[in-house]
Amino acid sequence: MRILVIGAGGAVGRAIVAELAQRHDVVEAGRTRGAHRLDVRDLDDVRRLFAEAGTLDAVVMATGSVHFGPLGEMTAEQFRSGLDDKLMGQVNVVLAGQHRLADGGSFTLTSGILAEQPIREGADASTVNAALEGFVRAAAIELPRGLRINAVSPTVLAESMATYGPYFRGFEPAPAARVALAYSRSVEGAQTGQVYKVW
Numbered sequence: 001m002r003i004l005v006i007g008a009g010g011a012v013g014r015a016i017v018a019e020l021a022q023r024h025d026v027v028e029a030g031r032t033r034g035a036h037r038l039d040v041r042d043l044d045d046v047r048r049l050f051a052e053a054g055t056l057d058a059v060v061m062a063t064g065s066v067h068f069g070p071l072g073e074m075t076a077e078q079f080r081s082g083l084d085d086k087l088m089g090q091v092n093v094v095l096a097g098q099h100r101l102a103d104g105g106s107f108t109l110t111s112g113i114l115a116e117q118p119i120r121e122g123a124d125a126s127t128v129n130a131a132l133e134g135f136v137r138a139a140a141i142e143l144p145r146g147l148r149i150n151a152v153s154p155t156v157l158a159e160s161m162a163t164y165g166p167y168f169r170g171f172e173p174a175p176a177a178r179v180a181l182a183y184s185r186s187v188e189g190a191q192t193g194q195v196y197k198v199w
Contacts, residue, residue, distance in 0.1 A: 002027065003187060004056050006040065006093065007063025009033035011159040012110070015176035016062055016183045023188075027053055030063065040064075040089030043096060050100040058187045059097050060108045061090045066125040068167060074123070082124040086110075087131050094135075098143060106148040108186040109136060113155045113199055119167055129153070133195050140193030148192035152182040155199045174198050 001024045007013040008028035017026050028034035029049060038049045040063060050056075064086025067078040090109045097107065114122050115129035136151045143149060156164050158173040182196040 001025070001057035001187070002055060003058040003060060004029060004053055005060045005062060006030065006038070007061060007110075010062055011157055011176045012154070012179055013062035015180035016060055019177070019180040019184050020060075020187065027056070029053075040092055041084050043092045046092045046096045050096055053100075055102055056097075056100065056105065057102050058106045058108070059093060059101065060183055060187065061093055061110050062183075064089055064110060064128075066128050068121050068125065070121055071123045079124050079127075082128045083131075087128045087135075090132060091135060094139060094149065098147060101147055104146040104148075106150070106187055106192075108183050109149070109151040111136075111151045111153045111195065113153060113171070113197075115153060117171075121167065136195065137193050143192075148186075148190075150186040150192060150194045150196060152179065152186065153195050153197045153199075154179045154182070172199075 003020055003024050004027045005017055006029045008017050009030045020026050029036035036049055038045045066082035066086050094107050109132055111129040111132040114126040115133055118126045133151055136149050139149050156168040156171050156173045158175045161173050179198045182198050
């Protein structure tokens, strides 16, 4: 398969590329690194990427940022940053990519444990992750030509504990290599409308 990994330069993205590149042709893309550069918040930029990338059998999203901060101090702009980036960025990829992906191809999005296990200062992340999972379930029944869509919901990464550890007290982190297996399951499997939890 020819697989586009968006966010290939991050901790999860690098692990996904290492897993899938053993068996497939992986095309790397990202905001600042990769063979292709794009801003997923810009639908026209996403369309340009698909036009440049050529025939693809799968797209994996390993990107997206959200705002962490106390709800009582959060501004609408801060909250919207997660909606624009992690939520609409991934939705944009599906909206544009559904017309470009090969028949029977797949999308794999990234949500996260906070969709079901909220934490203090994580209201934006919980909202975005839950919305992404709802989108995956809904899109799965409408995508044409046998296209599939799933999400991976990881816990906090072991590699990210230095940054995010204070937010995730009591959570068991998962190494990126283990999280990457769930993306392989989505891309190389047959299911659709699923959320693969790596907790």
